[in-house]
Amino acid sequence: MLSKANKLVIKKIISLFSVVRGYNIPIIILAQYLSAVFILAPEQRALNVLIDFNLFILVFASGLTIASGYIINSFYDSKKDLINRPNKSMLDRLVSQKTKLNVYFTLNFIVALMALFVSWRAFLFFSVYIFLIWFYSHKIKKQPFIGNLMSAFLAVLPFFAILLYYYNQIPFEEIENYSNQLAVIFAHASFLFLLLLIREMIKDLENLKGDLANNYKTIPIVYGETFSKNIISVLIIATFLPVYILIEIYDVGYMDTYFYGCLIVLLFFVLALQKATQKEEFLRLHNVLKFLIVAGVFCIVLINPSVLWHGKRLLHII
DSSP states (O other): OOOHHHHHHHHHHHHHHHHTTTTTHHHHHHHHHHHIIIIIOTTSOHHHHHTOHHHHHHHHHHHHHHHHHHHHHHHHTHHHHHHHOHHHHHHHTTSOHHHHHHHHHHHHHHHHHHHHHHOHHHHHHHHHHHHHHHHIIIIITTSTTHHHHHHHHHHHHHHHHHHHHHHTTSOGGGGGGGHHHHHHHHHHHHHHHHHHHHHHHHHHHHTHHHHHHTTOOOHHHHHOHHHHHHHHHHHHHHTHHHHHIIIIISOOGGGHHHHHHHHHHHHHHHHHHHHOOSHHHHHHHHHHHHHHHHHHHHHGGGGSTHHHHTOHHHHOOO
16 A cells, blocks of 8 residues: 555646646657658668667657656646646646746756757757747747647657758758759648647637636637637638648658548538537547647658568668
8 A cells, every 4th residue: 555645746747748738748749750761761770760869868858858848837837727728727737836947947048958969950949949938838839820820849859950960961062953852841741730739729629618717818819709700710710721731742652541631521520610609619629639649640651651560661671
């Protein structure tokens, strides 16, 4: 039998895991590695990507930075979450605000050291990234439009750390040879950015009561639910452009089946959105978007599934 003290320690560990959303971090790390293998460095052997120690440092630093971002976000949103997510909020409150801040600063210090090990550019990138996350949580999050845009941008930003890592290794005069690859990368990033932006705006509809009580100036509060729904519908239509580019202009292998599926789901999503009025309905729509984003991570392998079928790029030894 565990003593009361041990039970409390376990509860606090679970609480901290909930605060940093530890269930999200492995998905983000997997997404970065799959992006590196199939999108950012497709000309390299998968094994070389997986054993690249500097890449590992960057991916791990990204995971820690995102975890620290969740902590500072929870710190500033503690009152709002009592209304919007009472059950999760009670679990998160097992860890004191002081402890959250201590863990936040510790994680950021570790990230800075790790980034400095890779290069001064990596150190500068993560220093700016950490500052932007804090600035968003402290100042920008309560503002309409810019808060949603910045949240989606910060979610996509870790992938650009890996992009810069690979493209810094290419001589400047050869960059032009990678124009098609860059177009594919930015089309993927645009699609992901739009999905994340739509998700943020759905969250505003879902969290309307708590945002209103805590003086958050979100789009549905300032301009109304109908206006917010119309903006989301326009953003969904905008996702068709990067999907068209990826399917019709460039080769994404069998991943085109994922994009076709997304378009079908998003069409039904728009219809359900226009009818939605209750928090539970917005929560279901939010979960649909989360599913599309997570499914997109695993579907990256469809760009070249032979890596899984035969392991040629993973196991081939020169």
